Amino acid sequence: MTALRVGNASGFYGDRFSAVREMLTGGPLDVLTGDYLAELTMLILGRDRMKDPNRGYAKTFLRQMEENLGLAKEKDVKIVTNAGGLNPAGLADALRELAAKLGVDVSVAHVEGDDLIARAEELNLGLEHGKAPLTANAYLGAWGIVDCLDAGADIVVTGRVTDASVIVGPAAAHFGWARDDYDALAGAVAAGHVIECGAQATGGNYAFFTEHTLGVPGFPIAEIEADGSSVITKHKGTGGVVTVGTVTAQLLYEITGARYAGPDVTTRFDTVSLTQDGPDRVRISGAKGEQPPPTLKVCLNSLGGFRNETTFVLTGLDIDAKADLVREQLEAALKASPPAEIKWTLARTDHPDADTEQRASALLHCAVKDSDANIAGRAFSGAAIELALASYPGFHVTAPPSNASPYGVYTASYVDAAEVPHVAVLPDGSRVDIAPATETLPLSDVDDPALGDKPATGSVRRVPLGTVIGARSGDKGGNANVGVWARSEDAWQWLSHRLTVAEFKLLLPETADLPVTRHLLPNLHALNFVVEGILGEGVASQARFDPQAKALGEWLRSREIDVPENLL
16 A cells, blocks of 8 residues: 655644645645644633634634635545644534535534533542633544544544644554554654654754755655655755754654653654655654553643733843842832732843943843732833833833733643543534543653663863754643754764763753653664753743743753764
């Protein structure tokens, strides 16, 4: 059986709008997928649903289909997407209305059951903070998608399925995989994990971006084969590149250890091998799969309160004294009704004897949070501005006073898979219940593989770590994941011995007092570090300067370390 060509046209809600048309016109495809959901997106859609219960899905996708539905039908390309968000049935109905309006004969199906908000109290979801969640969605797997495609659906809309499921489902349907074809499913998960973030697989956000011409990168394609192995590629003539490096970076993105758990299979990332299969072609092979865990992860979002911020510009001399003065003055002004949380951050962006005023200036950032919108709103920002003529010399701020804005709190929970309905609503409206996995294996930590002998160091040179290693980082709730990889066997042997947890904490002092776990992935010449709690209550809580830890890996690469001369 020939390989199934699955392209992806969206890595997040807000990705390149034109990508759907680019993928449909750029070359042959069998299936086009789109990932529109993230932890933060679920909060955004939850707030949409509060305003209008008929909303809650990714409206961008509907606009993309208005332009491209006929084209997809003409080219016989199936479409599978999680753009249904909190309201997959609503998006499915909207697509049918759109198809009728356009005169395009397509059959639409959807998958539901992930939304547990009505049962949050029954399942004890998100109540540990004393607040009912705004959204509560379990991560479903691929088998509802399979039933929809087997019933002849041209478009399948889902709610919260795992990101890779929109790729695994079409592959399982095409090849007729059984639920215990764990190795094939694991291979499809690996392929799905690579392409679901769009252009991050084709050179976007890539550590060694200076080594190739990025331009406007094309979106990725996975050519999935009957045994689950795949080739990652892109349409000819599009920008960016597909190399072992770009695929490695994406494989490491936002994972934890060697076992990558999903509702259908636990993929052993420590078994995956990558080989360059020609220009812009990387083969993924060797993936082994195990039974999935007995529980499903649940994404919970609640409204945490209100936040606000002011950034003071400090210019020239006595930066620290200026910062101390305005901090003392503002906290005194807020003493009568202080916000529940006040966080100060001084960014020393100033340079001595600077040739421009901007280069002579530092930024003092004050962020506040409170359950009362008034306390975090003008009561705070107004007090900051009132200091304008009574504080440090050169006082000014980067923005006028503002009202507070709501922020969200993300938590993850787990429920028995048997407690979560998984329903495929077929094109004819009939409903099929998808049974949970009958064979399960609890997830457990994997011992680090044995390392080879520590390589002889010889002479060393102090250089940025990124001279010899790549990195990609991201968020999982309040935790950050930092994947790093070497590009040669010698560099891997050095990296695996040198970059211990202790060394990681020395290089990134913000992590020094936090739990950090290191995982080894020798097949990829890679390490993955999980930093617990560095992002507070998740991206929507805006707990730090880089709330999604997207640049944490680049900070690590910029830190200087003694590197053996033979690796340079």
